[in-house]
Amino acid sequence: MKKIILTGGGTAGHVMPHLALLPYLRGKNYHIDYIGSKNGIEKKLIEKEGLPYYGIASGKLRRYIDFKNFTDLFKIFFGTIESIFLMHKLKPNLVFSKGGFVTVPVVIAAWLTKVPVVIHESDMTPGLANKIASRFAVKICTTFESTLAHIPASKGVHTGAPIRGELLLGEGHKGHVYTRLDYNKAILMVTGGSLGAHSINDCLRNSLIELTKTFHVVHLCGKGNIDHSYDYLEGYRQYEFVGKHMADLYAMADVVVSRAGSNTITELVALKKPHLLIPLPATQSRGDQLLNADAFEAFGYSMVLQQEHLTPETLMKSVLYLHQHPQIYSEKMAEYAFADGTKHILYTLEGLLPQE
Template sequence: MRILLTGESLAGHLSPIIAVYDAIKSLKKEANLESLEFMLITSKSHFLWEIFEETKIPYKTITISKRTNPFLALPFGIIAFFQALIHVFNFMPDIIFSKGGYVSVPVVFAGWIFRIPIIVHESDSVPSRMDKFMFRFAEKVAISFNESKDLYNSSKVFFTGNPVRNFIFRKNKEEAMESFSLSKEKPVILVMGGSEGAEEINRLIIEVLPELLKDYQIIHQCGVGNYDKVRSIVEKMNIYNLGGYHLFPFFKKRIADAYAACDLITSRAGANTVSEIMAVGKPSVLIPLASAVSDKQKMNAFHYSEAGAAILLGEKNLKPHLLLNVINDIFKDHLKIIEMQRAAKQLANPLAARKIAEEIIKTAK
């Protein structure tokens, strides 16, 4: 069986793709599959090698443009379509699994031309116009939020949740704390801004870092492109107890240790990130990206905050000391932490990758 995977070259797309890839491989014997071949079509990015260092999934890249001006984007779209057409023809898969994004559009369209069955997965609570366009070519559409079914009104739709990688569950808290040289005397806060980091969250944390380090230890993923700048700023601040601050550009597989070691997570609200936060059962403070398409991060965060698993803070008027006060209030109320942990675990969908894998195999057969 040949399976073509497609999605953007960001952790928010590639991590769920890897989770589905692993789930399909684990079902090979159960599904009586004689052979399995995979190929990924994605966009160019420095994250490709970072993320696929161990999985070794063969991949091809195509040229895409995210420009909103149709006259500027059209030439790139034509190039991308013919690149996708060639890659799909050469591999000729039995099925295509799409995680959405700009790069998936020409791949899905090429697959439709060759009459290859397509399954699309929608991570967010509200689909973008681009994803809605792809749905019309899909045989099945998997969704991450059961409450979103009414938005689709289609028999194609089935609920799975958002697939997360299995390795994030396999870490012991004490061992994880030792790996970061963390003390048991202070709670641990994990700060993330997605795979590329978030400059606004970085700024907020840096401004209250001296106050935070009085009571907490910080693990901070600032983004590859922001690492040198953040490190330089922090070093010049001459903070007394900087030993409690652990800065990283990008975690790779150490994200599992970070999840296990922390007591609270402050993060953006991308679908993959919040799905992993719920899967590991951690309370969180979510700061959605204000410019995200269709306010999808805000809608994701609202879903989890309504269920009691997270605190939602709007980015637009958020001040550093407001964030500090929210964090302090959470840790002052031990019962609240327990309730947030319980709510997070109830929202998790640990079998999402397997459900999608089963549907891919069933449809391809």
């Protein structure tokens, strides 16, 4: 039996692409193991799928001076030692890495034990973890063709992003049942990602009185961000995380507001959902979401509102425009031919597995 180790973590965005591949890998009867951090969000998500999960020590390398950079080097070292033992124990034929700092020890250990590594880079430019890991990879799959300019030509493969098949099969009426919202108003879905987005959460809640005159609002606010003081408001539903219900919520949504993580954008484009992107500003990130948002806005797929311009008034104006003119964006999104990269990534992986 062919064996594959999956690795990635830190946010749900580093895990969900694995879940998109999982049904196909299982269908091929591959044995799948997962290596992640000891207590990251990936542990809960992967264990729900019934996969063997192995937690290792992991640290983060920051782009600024911080004493934790020194202490985290030791975590990365111990994580690499743990990963080497796991490579010998699990004997994989291939490692597929989706990014996040927990993947660095895993990729290094695979290289040291001569296990081929494939990386997937979701953003326009590689993040620091993938920049390090790319030195040890044999292939680097990319969501965007322009990313190929930032990686070695011999390694780069433009595949697109893997999209969970179940997202394309959502049923809007089930979303209405789950949220207990009627059909009298359009549905506005707002998400800040698995960890939440405080600026979006605050602005949305300050806008609810006006927004709920036009929309029912479904708010995915992130872990620990439920605010029960708004429970009285009819037409507003808030959830930390919705898991298996996400496909049905997407299906019933008329307009979506989101951060500009690559995985979320490609899902929205594949579903042809009119959407407003509010990318993380450069002060809070390395700027990858700004690049993603700029590109999708230039393609005509997305409306973008920068966080520094985010107010209840600009939020209301933007979502109303999307609701009133959805065809402007949905027609452009229909032209996006490379929306689902699942099969392209599988082809790349299978090309590196031993042939029977």
